[in-house]
Amino acid sequence: MQQKTDKTNPSEKILITAFECLSTRGYANVSMRNIAEEAGVALSQLTYYYKNKEKLFIEVINMMRLQYLHEIEGNLESVMGEKEKLASLVRFFKELIRDKPKLLKLFIDFIAQALWIPSFREQLDSLFTELTEIIERNLLTCTKINKRYLGYSPQTVAKLVLGALLGTSIQIILGSDRDSAFESLNLAESLLN
Amino acid sequence: MQQKTDKTNPSEKILITAFECLSTRGYANVSMRNIAEEAGVALSQLTYYYKNKEKLFIEVINMMRLQYLHEIEGNLESVMGEKEKLASLVRFFKELIRDKPKLLKLFIDFIAQALWIPSFREQLDSLFTELTEIIERNLLTCTKINKRYLGYSPQTVAKLVLGALLGTSIQIILGSDRDSAFESLNLAESLLN
DNA sequence: AATAAAATAGGACGTACGTACGACCATGAT
DNA sequence: ATCATGGTCGTACGTACGTCCTATTTTATT
Numbered sequence: 001m002q003q004k005t006d007k008t009n010p011s012e013k014i015l016i017t018a019f020e021c022l023s024t025r026g027y028a029n030v031s032m033r034n035i036a037e038e039a040g041v042a043l044s045q046l047t048y049y050y051k052n053k054e055k056l057f058i059e060v061i062n063m064m065r066l067q068y069l070h071e072i073e074g075n076l077e078s079v080m081g082e083k084e085k086l087a088s089l090v091r092f093f094k095e096l097i098r099d100k101p102k103l104l105k106l107f108i109d110f111i112a113q114a115l116w117i118p119s120f121r122e123q124l125d126s127l128f129t130e131l132t133e134i135i136e137r138n139l140l141t142c143t144k145i146n147k148r149y150l151g152y153s154p155q156t157v158a159k160l161v162l163g164a165l166l167g168t169s170i171q172i173i174l175g176s177d178r179d180s181a182f183e184s185l186n187l188a189e190s191l192l193n
Numbered sequence: 194m195q196q197k198t199d200k201t202n203p204s205e206k207i208l209i210t211a212f213e214c215l216s217t218r219g220y221a222n223v224s225m226r227n228i229a230e231e232a233g234v235a236l237s238q239l240t241y242y243y244k245n246k247e248k249l250f251i252e253v254i255n256m257m258r259l260q261y262l263h264e265i266e267g268n269l270e271s272v273m274g275e276k277e278k279l280a281s282l283v284r285f286f287k288e289l290i291r292d293k294p295k296l297l298k299l300f301i302d303f304i305a306q307a308l309w310i311p312s313f314r315e316q317l318d319s320l321f322t323e324l325t326e327i328i329e330r331n332l333l334t335c336t337k338i339n340k341r342y343l344g345y346s347p348q349t350v351a352k353l354v355l356g357a358l359l360g361t362s363i364q365i366i367l368g369s370d371r372d373s374a375f376e377s378l379n380l381a382e383s384l385l386n
Numbered sequence: 387a388a389t390a391a392a393a394t395a396g397g398a399c400g401t402a403c404g405t406a407c408g409a410c411c412a413t414g415a416t
Numbered sequence: 417a418t419c420a421t422g423g424t425c426g427t428a429c430g431t432a433c434g435t436c437c438t439a440t441t442t443t444a445t446t
Contacts, residue, residue, distance in 0.1 A: 010393085026309040028221040031433060042395045044436085053434065105308050112305030114367055115298050116219045125369050152380045153373070159364055160377040160384075164353065167360025171352055174307055176318050180346070184353040187345045191353075191384065203423085224403060235425045240405065393442070402433080410425075416418085 011049045014039050019060050023102035026109050027057060058123055061110055064103065065127055069134065076138040083193055085139050090189045093165050094182065097172050104173055132158040164188050204242040207232050212253045216295035219302050220250060251316055254303055257296065258320055262327065269331040276386055278332050283382045286358050287375065290365050297366055325351040357381050 008016075017039035021030040032053055036043040050056040072092060079088050096104055114120040132155060139161070140154040168188065172181040201209075210232035214223040225246055229236040243249040265285055272281050289297055307313040325348060332354070333347040361381065365374040 026305070029309055032435085033433080043434095044396075045394065047435070048393075109305050109308060111363060111367065112219070112302050115302060116222055121367060124367055128364055128368055152376060152383075155373055156376040156380055159374050160357065160361060160380050163360030163362075163364055163377060164357040164381075165360065166363065167356030167358065168353060169356075170304060170359065171321055171356055174304065174314060174317055175321055180348055181352050183345060183349040184356060187349055187353050188357075190345075225405085226403080236404095237406085237425065237427090238423085241423075246404070387446100389444100389446085391442105391444075393440105395438105395440075397437090397439105399436080400434100403431085404429105406429080407427090408425105409427105410423105412423080413421085415420085 010039075010041055010045060014041060014046060014049060014056075015059060015063060018056055019063065019106070022057065022060060022109070023106035026105075027113050032056075054117065054119060057110070057113070058119060060106075061123060061127075064106070065130075068103070069130055072131075073134050073138070076134070082139060086189055086192055089135070089139070089161075090165070090185050093169055094185055097169055097178075097182075101173060104169055108170060108173065128162070131162055135161050161188075161192065203232075203234055203238060207234060207239060207242060207249075208252060208256060211249055212256065212299070215250065215253060215302070216299035219298075220306050225249075247310065247312060250303070250306070251312060253299075254313075254316060254320075257299070258323075261296075262323055265324075266327050266331070269327065275332060279382055279385055282328070282332070282354075283358070283378050286362055287378055290362055290371075290375075294366060297362060301363060301366070321355070324355055328354050354381075354385065 014035065018030075018035050021035050021038060025034075032046050033043055035056075036046055046053075046056060050059060072089070075088050075092055076085050079085055110120065111124060114124040135158040136154045140157055165185070165188070168181065168184045171184070172178050175181050207228065211223075211228050214228050214231060218227075225239050226236055228249075229239055239246075239249060243252060265282070268281050268285055269278050272278055303313065304317060307317040328351040329347045333350055358378070358381070361374065361377045364377070365371050368374050
C-alpha cells in the first residue's frame with residue numbers, strides 16, 4: 001500500500017504490477033481489479049491504458065521480450081567461441097530458474113494461454129522465432145557445427161536446443177527435486193559440444 | 194445431442210466428455226455447465242460423481258496417465274536394442290503430435306495449471322517421475338550408454354530426453370511451421386545415438 | 387484566464403461461474 | 417406393499433468477473 005509515493009507513470013506502474021500479479025498467480029487467477037488495487041489506481045485506468053485484459057497481458061509479455069532478448073543476445077556476443085557461447089546460454093537458463101523463477105512461470109503460463117487465445121499464439125510464435133534466430137545467429141554459424149549435424153539445418157538444431165532448454169526448465173520448475181534436474185542442463189551442454 | 198442413445202456409465206460419460214472439452218478449449222475456458230450439457234447430464238451430476246472441477250480434471254489426467262503410460266512402456270518393450278527403443282520413443286511423440294494433438298494440448302494446459310494449483314502440481318510431479326523412470330528402465334540400462342554420458346546418472350539423462358521431447362513438442366504444437374520443428378525430433382534421435 | 391484535451395475515479399451492467407440444496411424417481415430388499 | 421438407498425434433476429445462491437459509461441479533476445495550450 002505504498003501507492004501514493006510513486007513517481008512512475010501510471011501506465012508503467014500498471015504494467016509492472018501486472019507482471020508481478022501474473023507471474024505470481026497466473027493469468028486465470030488474476031483479475032483486473034487485483035491489478036488495479038495493487039497498483040493503487042482505479043480499475044478503469046487499466047481499460048484506459050490497455051483496453052482489456054488480453055492486451056494488458058500481451059504488453060507484459062512484450063516488456064519481458066524486449067528486456068530479455070537483448071540480455072540473451074548481449075550475453076552471447078560478449079563471449080568468444082562456440083563452446084563458451086553455449087555455456088553462456090545454459091548459464092542464462094540456470095540463472096533464470098534460480099533467480100527469476102517467476103519470469104519462467106509467466107512464460108509457461110503464457111504458453112498455455114497461447115493454446116486457446118489466438119493473439120497470444122501469434123505473439124508466442126514470433127517469440128519462438130526470435131529465440132531460435134538468436135541461437136542460430138550466435139551458436140551455429142561456423143561450418144564445423146554444420147558438418148557435425150549433417151543433413152540438419154541450423155534452424156532445426158536451434159529449435160532442438162531451445163526445446164531442450166525449455167522442456168528441462170519446465171521439469172525443474174515443477175518437479176520436486178530441482179538439483180537432479182539441474183544436472184540435465186549441464187548434460188545438455190556437454191552433449192552439444 | 195445424441196445423449197440418449199448412450200449405454201455407458203454416466204460417470205464415464207462425464208469423464209470422456211470432460212476430456213473432450215478440456216482438451217479442446219482448456220481448463221479455464223470450460224465450465225462445469227458446458228461439460229454437463231455436452232454429456233447430456235444434469236449439472237449436479239458432476240458434483241455427485243467428482244465433487245468439484247479440480248477433482249474432475251485430476252481424474253481426466255489420471256485416465257490419460259493410465260492409458261498412455263502403458264502404451265509407451267508397451268511400445269518400448271516390444272522392440273529390441275537401445276537404438277530401436279529410442280526410435281520408438283521418438284516415433285511415439287511424433288504420432289502424438291500428428292494424431293492426438295488434443296492430448297498434448299491437455300498436457301500442456303495441465304502443466305500450466307500445475308504452476309498454481311497444488312493438487313495438480315503433485316499429480317504432475319509423479320507423472321514426470323513415472324515418465325523418467327520408464328525412459329531410464331527401457332533406454333538407459335546397458336553399460337555402454339552409462340559410459341558415454343560419464344559422470345551423469347541415468348536419471349539425469351532420462352530427464353534431458355523427456356525435456357527435449359516435451360520442449361520440442363511444445364514448439365511444434367504452437368509454432369506455425371510444424372515441419373521444420375518436426376525435424377528437431379529426428380535430430381534429437383540421432384544426437385542421442 | 388479560458389478552453390480543450392487528457393487523465394482519473396467510481397460505479398453500474400450483464401453475465402457466468404462453482405457449489406449447495408431439496409425434491410423426485412427407480413430399484414431392490416424386507 | 418413399504419421403505420430405504422442411490423441416482424438424477426432443476427434450481428437458487430452468492431460471488432466475482434470484464435467491460436462500459438459518465439462525471440469530475442488535472443494538465444496543457446492559447
